[in-house]
Amino acid sequence: MSNYSYIIIYPKSYFCNHKYDKIILVIKFMNIKISVRNLVEFILRSGDINSTYIGRNRMTEGTRIHQLVQKKMDKNYMPEVTLKTEVEFEDLILTVGGRADGIITEKEKVIIDEIKSTTTSLEKIDENFNELHWAQAKCYAYIHSMDNNLERIDIQLTYVEIDTEEIKRIRNTYTYKELEKFFKNLTDRYYIWADLSRKWIRTRDESIKKLQFPFDNYRKGQRKLSVGIYRTIEQEKKLFAQAPTGIGKTISTIFPSVKAIGESKGEKIFYLTAKTITRTVAEDSFNILKNKGLRFKVITLTAKDKICFCKESSCNPDECEFAKGHFDRINDAIYDLITNEDIISRETIEKYSLKHKVCPFEFSLDISIWADSVICDYNYVFDPKAKLKRFFIEDKNKYIFLIDEAHNLVDRSRDMFSAELFKNDFLELKRLFKDIEPKMAKSLDKINRYFLKIKKKCENNDYFLEKEEPEDIFYPLKGFVKKADNWLKENGDKKEHKDLLELYFNVLSFLRVSEDYDDRFVTYTELQGKNVKLKMFCLDPSYLLSTTLGSGLSSILFSATLSPIDYYKDILGGNEKDNVMILDSPFDPRNLKIIIKDSISTKYRDRKYSYEKIANVIYDTTKYKEGNYIVFFPSYKYMEDVYDVFIEKFPQFRTMVQEIGMKEEEREEFLKSFKQNPTNTLIAFAVMGGIFSEGIDLKGDRLTGAIIVGIGLPKICLERNIIREYFNEKNGLGYEYAYMYPGMNKVLQSMGRVIRTETDKGIVCLIGRRFGKWGQFRHIIKGKTTNKY
Structure with a gap:
């Protein structure tokens, strides 16, 4: 981080003979900022990366441990004290700051307290345990001593063992001169980096x-x-x-x-x-x-x-x-x-x-x-x-x-803010650890029994929905985390390590999501064959997105398809003060011919009657001009069924089909088939919302047209229906938020593959009765050349 500081210098009296009473020189210094922790870790780090398991739960337990220690202290203890100092070099100012965990004031002593949570046994911890812990505390001690004219100050490292919550304190006394020498050594060593940053920022600007x-x-x-x-x-x-x-x-x-x-x-x-x-x-x-x-x-x-x-x-x-x-x-x-x-x-x-x-x-x-x-x-x-x-x-x-x-951020953020667990994962590991580590197996069994209990709630249905978070499972999950923590740390070479580690992280994620749980979430239990899924599901990600975006200065959310804009503004964390911009296409609308074929129903129940009709429309759309075409479908099953009919009826065409789980090199080969200036027609069959419906750039003659089958509605499923009910209660737009708007977006993205530059020309054929009925969709594509037949 950096900004500028201004120092005003009043010259000595020998300037007074000048026609001005005094001269003010303004010198512009660059201010480089760094935290105490980053300074210490950057300068003093050494050795190996060692990600063999060392207790990942420390990250989630750290805050709790700090608060636990701080709450036990008396009135002489000041927690979370902000400290900052500036170090002046020739042409820059280095600002170093951070928060000391605590400052204790005794009769004739001041103590800087640095709290560290650990999974290491306290017996193994002495004053040489970790140099960086002392270094961080020394920086805070130096800044506080300088601010308060202290000649001596104590530093206390407070180690808290996570499993037992036992505490070990190690204390040393330092003089101001010792701390000053240590801090100056750190900042002098960092100067080369601060100066590098200063020079770069000037060059950049x-x-x-x-x-x-x-x-x-x-x-x-x-x-x-x-x-x-x-x-x-x-x-x-x-x-x-x-x-x-x-x-x-x-x-x-x-x-x-x-x-x-x-x-x-x-x-x-x-x-x-x-x-x-x-x-x-x-x-x-x-x-x-x-x-x-x-x-x-x-x-x-x-x-x-x-x-x-x-x-x-x-x-x-x-x-x-x-x-x-x-x-x-x-x-x-x-x-x-x-x-x-x-x-x-x-x-x-x-x-x-x-x-x-x-x-x-x-x-x-x-x-x-x-x-x-x-x-x-x-x-x-x-x-x-x-x-x-x-x-x-x-x-x-x-x-x-x-x-x-x-x-894309709508569904991605729902996934990021949600978490799920499966019964069989715990059952399988319980069996695996039964003879290896009985205590671990017992912990896993408690969670498995919880799943058996909530499974009964689904007896009258395949799922059970509740607005409250599943608090009853949190305690056994935390117990499992503690036992897994210790076992993973000590058994990195065991074959069971990988399976346990994966479940361990899933449980940590589940517990982490519980910290954000509010009325924008629901919890559901779902039967999946012999398995049981428990999920805390984020229905409305707007608040958590706005919180993250609020940590920055400004956010620009843009896309070719943010229609309707009010929906995206609402679901992506916007408010009435935010700016909105809707721009028209720069291309001549006559370059894209849109045909709506609304005599064919593509609803799920009618699909089996539509295969041959769609095959005929594909033929009619592509027969007049040799070129490359993509036919987009709402599902792989629908695509494959129509494809089988089409190649049997029109074997003269060269065709390709998108496959599930295509590797990167397979995707590249697929796209390479769309040659410039094609001499015979290629018809590719793909899925809306998939890897070929957005983000690809087939300019010029590489793509002549797109045929879009159906409105692209998400598959009717439990989660979509839960979203629908939530927004029905919130704003009366449940169907739109859960199904219609995401479906419209898939169609618009697929349409957007055809015209990529001002010289491109092409055709889009929309197949489905709802294209004729959805007034909002017709409004979105207004202004384009549209034929209906």
Whole structure:
């Protein structure tokens, strides 16, 4: 973090002969901020990455343990004391701050208390247990001593064993001079990094001032979008923007955000996406600006399982050469990369990781701290299990969130904020641990018996729904977590370790979701064959999304399909103060011919009568012009049934079918089949809402038309019906929120594959009676050339 400080200097009296009584010199210093914890960990870290199990429950128990200790103290104990100091160098000011867990005032003593929860037996803990614990406390002690003119101060490390809640305290006394020397050594060692940051920010901001929009002309609507985004950032608000294909959404969001950073209106850009393809488009846009002179550090984060060099091993030094000694080499790797690279892709991270022999995933997370923009999946910001906590410790940050394809965030956020458990997982592990660890088996049996009890609630139905959270299971789950904690820590080499670890994390996730549970959630029990599912289901993610977005400065939520905009504004955490922008397509509407075939019913009960009729429509739509076509269906089953009829009736066509679970290379081969200037017709069969219905860019003659079968309604299921009932009670729009609007979005996304540039021409055929009946849908596609027959 950085900003600027101004120091006013009044020169000495020998200036008084000047025609002015005095001269004021204003010197502009850059202020670099860092927390005590980050300073200590960054400078003093060393050794191996060791992710063999060390007690992951400490993260969830830490806050509870702190509060437990603090509540037991008397009136002489001040908890959570904010401390801050500034260190002046020649041309920058380093601000170091944080919160001390507690400050104790005794008769003639002041004690800084640093509380640490641990799964290690207290007998094994002495004053040499962890250097970083002392270092953090020494920084707080130094700042407090300096602020209060103390010559001596005590530091107390309070260790609390999680399982027993027993406490061990270790206390040492330090002089102010000792602490000053220690703190100065830390900040002097950090100066090279602070100075690097200072120089980079000046270089970056100078390049931003000179930066012009990278194209000679704005497209229709593009300037309006860019200006709207800049003003939204300036106002520190949210913007919900529907910007159709062709406007150039990505560059139109990134360019004004970069400009705002250059004017100190923001600090870091998070470009959030749901799919890999949109992350690539964002990278391309930053590269375009780089070629126009922009200096901006941009990193794309890749999931751990994709970027890890050691696919089969856990992150521990015995199995991975990149984990062994990682922290001894990591700072050199960071310095090397950030002084030589601006656009930091997966390939860049892998290159420098191999050069310095460091873990590529952990390396990328460290680099993200130094980046001006982070391109990543939604989950790094919103998912409680995966979010980058290093960026969200403070309640308010000067972050700009650019949320691409924001329509995808609705269901993704519901998944991220929900959690589920299955009975059979506990039963199978109970059998596995029966002879290995009887106490563990007993703990698992308690949870299994709870599932048997709630299973009875489903006797008159396949499910049971309740608004309250399942509090009765929390105690046995916490008991299981404690026992699993100890076993996992001591048995990393056992074959049962992996299965137990997976269930352990699922239970932690379940307990974590319970912390956010309110009237926007429901709990349901569902029978699935011989299995039983228990789920805390987030129906309305708007509050949790708005809370996360509120931790930043400004948020831009944009998509080609945010219709109806009021629905997305409501469900994605907007309010009446937020800005809204709906832009028209920049393309000539005559370039897209839309045909509505509303004489065929595609309702589930009528589908078996529609196969041959749909096959005939596909033939009629494609027979006049050779080209590449995609036929989109609401389900794989419907697609396969129509496909079988079509190839039997019209064998002359070249066809392809989307398969379930296609690998990345299979997807690429599928898309490569859409050749430019085709000499014979290709008809591809795909699924709406799937990998080929959004995010793909088949320009020119690579896609001639799309045939869309049905309205794309989500499959009728328990969860959709629960959503429907919830919003019926809330706003009377249950069917719309659960089924209609998500279905409309799938259709609009599929339609959007056809026209990608101003020179593209194509056809869309919509098959289904509801296309003729849904007035709102007809309103959305108004203005286009529409024939009905």
